[in-house]
Amino acid sequence: MKMTIKEIAKLAGVSQATVSKIINNYDDVGMKTKERVLALMDEHGYRPSYAAQSLVKKVTKVIGVIYAGKINANFNHPFFVEVVSTFKKTMGAEGYDLLFFSNEKFHKADENYLQRCQHYNVDGCIIIGGEHVEPSVDDLVQSDIPCIGVDIQLDGPHSGYIMTDNNQVSALAVEHFYLSGQREIAFIGGAESSLISNEREKGFRERAKAYGLQTPDDWIVYGDFFEDSGYKQMNELLKKERTPRAIFAISDLMAIGAMRAIKDQGLDIREFAIIGCDDITAARHVEPPLTTIRQDKDKIGRMAAYILKDLIQGNIERTSLKVEPDLIVRESTGHEIGSV
Template sequence: MKMTIKEIAKLAGVSQATVSKIINNYDDVGQKTKERVLAIMDEYGYRPSYAAQSLVKKVTKVVGVIYAGHINANFNHPFFVEVVDMFKKTLGGEGYDLLFFSNEKFHKADENYLQRCQHYNVDGCIIIGGEQVEPSIYELDQSTIPCIGVDIELTGPHSGYIMTDNIQVSSMAVEHFYLTGRREVAFIGGEKESFVSRQREAGFRERIKAYGLQAPEEWFVYGDFFEESGYACMKELLRSERTPQAIFAISDLMAFGAMKAIKDQGLDIHDFAIIGCDDITAAKHVEPPLTTIKQDKQKIGRMAAFILKDLITGHIEQTSLKVDPELVVRESCGSKKPGVMR
């Protein structure tokens, strides 16, 4: 027999509003009452529907925006700027407003995303994945508040996530190196703890092994997705006993930094093959224009908006989606004619 919130409340001897508060993790319910209600829900296998969760949650048409971790806190990475802009335009067309949450104090114990989302009564959240993600992000993910993640895996009961297929990203880069005759390749990654960086490194290692390419461990260097770190990483590679023929940087900004480091050392940039990732607008304007793995920022932003709306309205409960990348060939990898390989 499928239980209802009314029947759970009757068995527990409390009001339906109290049960709904417990379902939505409100903190103004006594611990003994909470334990009694949860025990009954567990005994009868009760799983709250979206309608039940909404009894005490007034629809506000407001969605929270959270940049998880410290690396994205400045909102200034071109990839995420475009994703969030499309997300905003798409949800705005559906009548939603956005509320940006600060994470400047996330190291302090009193910072809690779930409580703040409850305080502002948001209908749902988009979470942009960064480095060193705060534990409270995963508390929010596991709550009844619908969440959509971009570049972060969410597994909560009302969560979903969307990202580019990061294994395929690196596979495309290595395959292009192989097909253009480069056999000694290096990898410039983000922080080692980064989910995206780990995935792209795994794809890179898998593919260089398949093609028998040379990539000693000293040619694996790590930055933070931004230009300055790409510059430092490339200088480290240039200090190696021998230098690689080709470099895959997992962001366009780090690729820009790597190119600048080569030029500042007085070396010919055309002696190296460089591939970045993202295909931000500036990639086609650097010298030489950057070969890169394009992430479909417009599609990611639009899909994130529609998935979150469906999570909010209860049309879906959990979902995940990986978007195919594209290789955009320009002069930084020795191409005479730009093109796209799908």
């Protein structure tokens, strides 16, 4: 029969709290007592549960997962799916489980992420950034619960964040267009309220200006990072008196939507040059395969896990990290074109 911490404490003639201190390697227990308890645990094959480890440290080995804002509410953007998958595997190897919090609605006016995290006694949280982030996220970030943000800047006392260098994302795209002979470029961004979209648009405008490229104001349009918005905005661009033939869409899904719009209009996709961002799996399977700016999703997920673990353990207090992107050249920009 499986032993419990209560039974081990009874056999050793000590309190459950003392057994918990020994399990959690506290140094305020005498060596003889520690040796006696450890010997009993070994003799009876006792392995401490998460609950046992929590009696002293209040460690639950549970990490809250929050998709903040509207854009990520369905958990279905390939970039975030891959980041969170890597994060889950990395934290799982460290003995942590994940608890996903709903952001569909709060049932009571005084309910918020902080109270819900306190209710479940999570050790820390990963917060995935979206658009129109709920104000209650800030209450959580400013608390003593360690938080790591992905694509959202956190400034709490025990927080950190990690994201791709979005200025460099646009720099790589514009530079590739420039070296390919393009001199006029359209831009399909995310929502105008999006931090990520704004950073990429700023980088796009700055680098285009540095290279003397033309980016007409009516060629700067906004979607929502998903395919249908790329399709819609590309159709709008195709209605312009002068049609852009070089397009930078700041997500692969929007770029794929733009390619679909071009084909549905009966135009030759080979007369256009299109760059996306993320390097999702679908990017290499569309026709033509999509040139893209690769975000290192595996590294972002692993770094988010390790930073959060260090925040939980008190090894660091606040930190931020930007991950360098890479240009992946495929056939969607494999030819010289111009504007008409």
